[in-house]
Amino acid sequence: MRLFFSGLRKLVRRPATWVTVGLLIGLLVLIVVAVGATANNGGLRGNNANAKLLITFPGAYDTILRFVTGMGGLFAVLYGAAIAGSEWSWGTLKSAVARGESRVRYVLTSYVSVAVMIAVGLLVTFVVGVAAAIVGAHIANFSTSGLGDSATLSGLPERLLRGWLAVLEEGALGFTVATLARSQLAGIGVGLAFYFGEDFASLFLPDIVKYLPFSVANASLVTNTSSPGVFAGGTSALPVDQAQVLVIVWLVGALAVAALFADRAEITG
């Protein structure tokens, strides 16, 4: 447990934690307030109705959650890569191993700490996003009567949990890539390449891409009110249940690879 709490303390003190959450919150607040400010003056063209969903309750809950888990997934890749890569770049893993610490335990506990921080980050971002949506609704003179919609509110914990798992899986990929690369920058770069590469590959190989980590993460978040994604050529994303299982498979698989690599690696830096 002391390793876990140490991991948490290190993450809380780490600038990357605050920068990542700050960026996510900043972006969300900026968008929501901008939507609120322009909702009634024709500033929202084209997807006017969709944009207004951001400040219309209870639909705003769903829109904000999708933003938090979608953009949060990308940020989680970067964050996971930064945390894992720095242990190699800074040589702090070396110090722990030389003290007799288990490499596998160290790596896995690091990610458990990351998982907790991601949970807190998503929750805080969601809460701030909802608050911003209320502000946006007031600016736009929209009703907030749907704020206490019990059906939506009762489903939120489960959706947040699913969103957390999906983001966690995406973060684990960044974490593993950086572990394999033994570098923050390489981890972040390759993690980003995978993130956007998978999106790009879905244009040509939808039947394969739908099983890949970022696609299954998205598919696992589909709800009754949102329609499942469709790839190029009309290929449907995986059903939610199947996607959720694959999210866990990717998560566990990625962490297993990271732990196995760390256990076998020669630490020479």
Added chain:
Amino acid sequence: MSGAGGLALATRGLRKSYGPRRALDGLDLSVPSGVVYGFLGPNGAGKTTTMRVLTGLVHADGGTVEILGKPMKRGDRHRLFEVGALVESPTFYPYLSARENLRELAASGARVSSKRIEELLDLVGLCERARDKVEEYSMGMKQRLGIAAALLSDPKLLLLDEPANGLDPAGIVAMRDTLRTFASQGKTVFVSSHLLGEIQVMADTVGIIASGKLVREGPLKELLAMQGVVKVRVQPDRVDAAIATLAPEFPAERLTETDRAEGWLSVRVAPDRAEEISQKLAGVGIFVSGLESGTDLEMLFLELTGGQAATDEGSFVGLGNPGNGGATAGKGTAA
């Protein structure tokens, strides 16, 4: 705690290759308990690889390691709970303070009390800067913090790789005192360094490694007893006459003109023959204006490692070693 024969650390036939390059080639080390053991070797000789193997950072291809009397096999990480190590450069979280870094490091491996952290910050003289972020530290301060980190769990065996790197002279003296005190408590210090002069004043026992093999090991005094040197200074225009006078008594390979312009000669003999040399020269009217005698670890080092360069800062280089150009005796080794 030590093994049979009082060994704190022993390796037998240790082998390690990086691709085609053989870093360790059957290394046999025997480090007695309660000593400061100087581990010497030229660059690339395998010192750091040895440290990495001993701390479980890399896995040996073959051979055995015994730490504090018990074999350390792959994955047997608990043996390291009684070992403190500083391998290569010290590593820390730059955004944390010294105190926080020690606290987080203490979360891994053996348990450490918070009191111990404060003691160590005091020991390495970082109390006043303990709240500053490590990214603001100088190299010497990081090195001191690295030594504190190595001492964190009050180890019985301390492995230090170039611990004097970046330290100022006062820091080196303080570190030397700390390590001597540590050894006087029955604990063992295994220290690799390229500062041969530093090892000479600090170590009880030395091991010299070259090309991944141990070439000499033993108590420093015994090794140096066979490696004496007497340096005499005469009038520069009497150097040839002085050599001619001493030549019948001392073979040419033991007699070296080290600096003709300054009139320095070196004779590789036991230090207690300095008076005899002075008398012989005086007997033919050559009077000695300077005399130094002692033993020289560096000479032994160069001889055993085939003259491979060791960048010994501030010490004279290769006295009497063929091919070194007869460098000036800038720093004496007076006994």
